[in-house]
Amino acid sequence: MxxxxxxxxxxxxxxxxxxxxxTKYFKVPLDHFGYxxxxxFQIKYLVNDDHWDHDSGPIFFYTGNEGQIELFAQHTGxxxxxxxxxxxxxxxxxxxxxxxxxxxxxxxxxxxxxxxLTSEQALADYADLVDYLQGGAxxxxxxxxxxxxxxxxxxxxYFRMKYPHLVTGAIAxxxxxxxxxxxxxxxxxxxxxxxxxxxxxxxxxxxNIRKSWSAIRxxxxxxxNAEWLHKNWKLCDPLKNTNNVQELLDFMxxxxxxxxxxxxxxxxxxxxxxxxxxxxxxxxxLNGTLNGTKLMEAIGEVLNTFTNYDKKxxxxxxxxxxxxxxxxxxxxxxxxxTEMVMPMCxxxxxxxFEPRTWxxxxxxxxxxxxxxxxxxxxxxxIIYGGDRLRAASxxxxxxxxxxxxxxxxxxxxxNESVEVILIIDGAHHLDLMPSNPAxxxxxxxxxxxxxxxxxxxxxxxxx
Ligand SMILES: *[C@@H]1O[C@H](CO)[C@@H](O)[C@H](O)[C@H]1NC(C)=O
Ligand SMILES: *[C@@H]1O[C@H](CO)[C@@H](O)[C@H](O)[C@H]1NC(C)=O
Ligand SMILES: *[C@@H]1O[C@H](CO)[C@@H](O)[C@H](O)[C@H]1NC(C)=O
Ligand SMILES: *[C@@H]1O[C@H](CO)[C@@H](O)[C@H](O)[C@H]1NC(C)=O
Ligand SMILES: *[C@@H]1O[C@H](CO)[C@@H](O)[C@H](O)[C@H]1NC(C)=O
Ligand SMILES: *[C@@H]1O[C@H](CO)[C@@H](O)[C@H](O)[C@H]1NC(C)=O
Numbered sequence: 001m002x003x004x005x006x007x008x009x010x011x012x013x014x015x016x017x018x019x020x021x022x023t024k025y026f027k028v029p030l031d032h033f034g035y036x037x038x039x040x041f042q043i044k045y046l047v048n049d050d051h052w053d054h055d056s057g058p059i060f061f062y063t064g065n066e067g068q069i070e071l072f073a074q075h076t077g078x079x080x081x082x083x084x085x086x087x088x089x090x091x092x093x094x095x096x097x098x099x100x101x102x103x104x105x106x107x108x109x110x111x112x113x114x115x116x117l118t119s120e121q122a123l124a125d126y127a128d129l130v131d132y133l134q135g136g137a138x139x140x141x142x143x144x145x146x147x148x149x150x151x152x153x154x155x156x157x158y159f160r161m162k163y164p165h166l167v168t169g170a171i172a173x174x175x176x177x178x179x180x181x182x183x184x185x186x187x188x189x190x191x192x193x194x195x196x197x198x199x200x201x202x203x204x205x206x207x208n209i210r211k212s213w214s215a216i217r218x219x220x221x222x223x224x225n226a227e228w229l230h231k232n233w234k235l236c237d238p239l240k241n242t243n244n245v246q247e248l249l250d251f252m253x254x255x256x257x258x259x260x261x262x263x264x265x266x267x268x269x270x271x272x273x274x275x276x277x278x279x280x281x282x283x284x285x286l287n288g289t290l291n292g293t294k295l296m297e298a299i300g301e302v303l304n305t306f307t308n309y310d311k312k313x314x315x316x317x318x319x320x321x322x323x324x325x326x327x328x329x330x331x332x333x334x335x336x337x338t339e340m341v342m343p344m345c346x347x348x349x350x351x352x353f354e355p356r357t358w359x360x361x362x363x364x365x366x367x368x369x370x371x372x373x374x375x376x377x378x379x380x381x382i383i384y385g386g387d388r389l390r391a392a393s394x395x396x397x398x399x400x401x402x403x404x405x406x407x408x409x410x411x412x413x414x415n416e417s418v419e420v421i422l423i424i425d426g427a428h429h430l431d432l433m434p435s436n437p438a439x440x441x442x443x444x445x446x447x448x449x450x451x452x453x454x455x456x457x458x459x460x461x462x463x
Contacts, residue, residue: 019073019080021046021092026132028096030103030116032124041103043125046073046092048080053087058143058458059133061167062092063126063159065152066329068099072152075270077434079147082451086458089142093129095122095155097331111372114334120383123159130166143461145454146170149429150405151332151340153397158384161392169394169457171450173429177397179342179408181377183387186345186358188407189257194351196260196402196427201283208286209256210352212299213249219296220245233300234308236315251318252299253353255306258325260404261428265438271325273310276438281305337367339379342408393417394457398446400426419453421446 023046030039046069051057060079062072073092083090094101097117102108108117134140146167148156153175160170178184198206220226226239239245262271263279275281285301307316307324323330336342341363348355360377367375380386389395392415399409400423413419423431423442430439431446 019048019077020050021048021073021090026125026129028125028128032121032128039103041096041101043096043101043129044069044094044099045129046070046090048083048090051084051087052089056141056462057087057089058145058168058454059130060086060088060090061126061130061144061146062090063123063146063148063152063155064093064095064098065148065150065155066095066098066332066335067327069094069101070099071270071326072149075268075434076147076149076432078432078447078450081435082447082454085451086454088145089133091129091133093126096125098328109330109334114331114371117331117334118339119155119158119335123155123162126155126159127163127166130163134166140166143168143458145457147173147432148175149173149432150175153429154384157392157395157397160395161384161389164393168461169396169454171396171398171432171454173398173432174400174403174405174409175397176342176405176408177384177389177410178387179405180380180386181341181343181360183381184343184408186343187347187350189344189404190346190351190353192402192404192407193257193260194353196263196404197256197279197283197352199402200263200277200279202287204288205283205286206352208290208295208298210348211291212295213354215291215295216249216299217242217245229296232297233303234315236317237319247321248318249354250321251316251324252303254322254324255303256352257404259306260402263402263427264430264433264436265440266436268433269310269326270433271327272306274306275309278305334371334373337371337373337375339376339383341375341377341380343377389414389418391415394453394460395419396421396450396453398423398429398431398450400428400430400443402426403428403430421449 025042025044027040027042030041031037060083062076064072069092079090097108103116104113107113130144134142144167146156146159153172154177156170157172157175160167194206220229220239230238258271259278262268266276282302282305285298290298303316307313343358345358346353346356364375367373395418397410398421399406402425410420423446425440426443430443
C-alpha cells in the first residue's frame with residue numbers, strides 16, 4: 001500500500017516537472033513599422049537547452065498565441081518529446097498583449113493602448129527574437145522550426161511565409177488560415193461541432209441539445225423555474241431577466257464548442273479540466289428522448305461536468321461567456337474586430353444551435369462601439385495570402401477532422417513543400433499534445449510525418 005502510494009506520488013511529481021524551462025524577457029519596439037514612437041517593452045519567452053547541440057542544433061520555436069505562454073508550453077508535448085532526438089533548443093515566445101507581455105501593464109487592453117496589438121507586430125517581435133537567438137549573425141547558424149496550434153498555427157505558417165530567411169519550416173497545426181470572408185462558409189465551424197457530437201455522442205444527443213435552447217428559454221420565463229435552474233444548475237448568478245438567460249445560453253454554446261475542440265482521448269486540463277472523450281461523457285446524459293424537467297436535469301449534468309470535473313468550483317460562472325477557462329484570451333476580441341474577422345453563423349438544421357446569421361454591418365457596429373475600430377475583413381487575406389499560398393514553402397498544415405476549426409483549415413496540398421496531413425479522429429491540434437497510450441494511430445502517423453519534414457528542412461538548411 002505504502003509502496004504504491006510512494007510510486008504514485010513519485011509519478012505525479014515526474015509528470016509535473018517534465019517540462020522545465022527558464023523564463024526570460026526580450027525587449028521589443030512597441031511599433032515595428034514606424035520610427036516616431038520610440039517606446040519599447042518586454043515580451044516573455046521560455047527556454048530549455050537541455051538537449052541542445054550548441055554548435056548547430058535547431059531551434060524549435062513556438063509562435064505564441066492568444067494566451068499566457070506557459071499554458072502552451074505545458075500542453076505542446078510534441079516539441080518536448082522530439083527536441084532530444086533533434087538536439088534542439090526549445091523556445092516558447094509569448095504573444096504581445098497576452099500573459100505578462102503587456103506593453104502598458106494593466107492598461108494595455110484599454111482602448112487608447114490596445115492599438116499595437118496586431119499579428120504583424122507579434123511576428124516582428126518573433127523575428128527580432130529569432131535574430132537575437134542567432135546572435136545577430138548575418139549567416140544564421142541554427143535552423144529554426146516554427147510550431148503553433150490554432151491561431152498559433154496560423155502564426156507559425158505566416159512566420160515562415162513572411163520571414164523565410166529566418167524560419168526554415170513550420171508545423172501549423174489546426175490553423176484556420178481560410179476562416180476568412182469569401183473562403184469558407186460561415187456555417188462550417190458549427191457544423192463540425194455538431195457532427196463531432198453526433199459521431200461521438202449519438203444523434204439523440206444533438207437532438208436534445210438542439211431543442212434545449214427554446215426549452216430553457218420557455219422554462220426560465222417562470223420565476224419558480226428560473227430559481228430551480230439557479231439552484232439545481234448551481235449558477236453563480238440568478239436568472240433575473242431574459243438578458244441573463246441569453247448570457248447563460250451563450251455560455252452553453254461556447255461550452256459545446258470547447259467540448260468539441262478538446263475532445264481528446266485522454267483527460268486534459270488544456271482549456272478546462274475534462275475527462276477523456278468529454279463529448280462522449282456529456283452525451284451519456286443526453287441519451288434518449290428528453291423533455292421538461294428531465295431535459296433540464298440532463299443539461300445540468302452536462303454543465304456540471306464541464307465546469308466542475310475537478311470538483312473545485314462552487315458554481316457555474318456563466319457570465320464569463322466565452323472567456324471561461326484557462327486561456328486568458330481577453331485581447332482576442334480586439335483582434336477579431338480588426339484583422340482576424342472570421343465569419344461565423346448557425347442555421348439550426350445543419351447544426352444543433354439556434355439560427356444566427358453572419359451580419360458584418362452589425363458586427364462592425366459592435367466593434368465600433370466596444371473598441372472604436374472598424375474591422376477590415378479582407379486584411380488577413382491581403383496581408384497573408386488567404387487561400388493563395390502557392391508561393392509558400394516548407395509548411396505542414398495538419399487538421400483533425402473532429403476539430404471545428406478544421407472548417408477553415410487547408411485541405412489541399414498547395415505546393416510540393418506545403419503539405420497537408422489529415423487526422424481523421426483528431427480534435428484541436430491533438431498532434432501537438434503530449435503523446436498518450438490512448439492516441440489513435442492517425443495522430444502517431446501525423447507526428448511521424450512532422451518529424452520527417454523537419455528532418456528534411458534541417459538538411460536543406462545545412463546544404
Ligand atoms: C494597475 O497597476 C498599477 C501599477 O502597477 C496599480 O497601482 C493598480 O492598482 C493596478 N490597477 C488595477 C485595476 O489592477
Ligand atoms: C444510448 O443508450 C443506448 C441504449 O441504452 C446505448 O446502446 C447507446 O450506446 C447509448 N449511446 C451513448 C452515446 O451513450
Ligand atoms: C411556475 O411553475 C410552477 C411550478 O412548475 C407552477 O406551480 C406555477 O403555477 C407557475 N407559474 C406561472 C405563473 O405559470
Ligand atoms: C414529454 O414527452 C412525453 C412522451 O415522451 C409526453 O407524454 C409529455 O407530454 C412530454 N412533456 C412535455 C412537457 O412536453
Ligand atoms: C444587419 O444589421 C444591420 C444593423 O443592425 C441591420 O440594419 C440589417 O438589417 C441587418 N441585415 C440583415 C440581412 O439582417
Ligand atoms: C513551391 O515553392 C517553391 C519555393 O517558393 C517554388 O520554387 C516552387 O516552384 C513552388 N511549386 C509550385 C508547384 O508552385
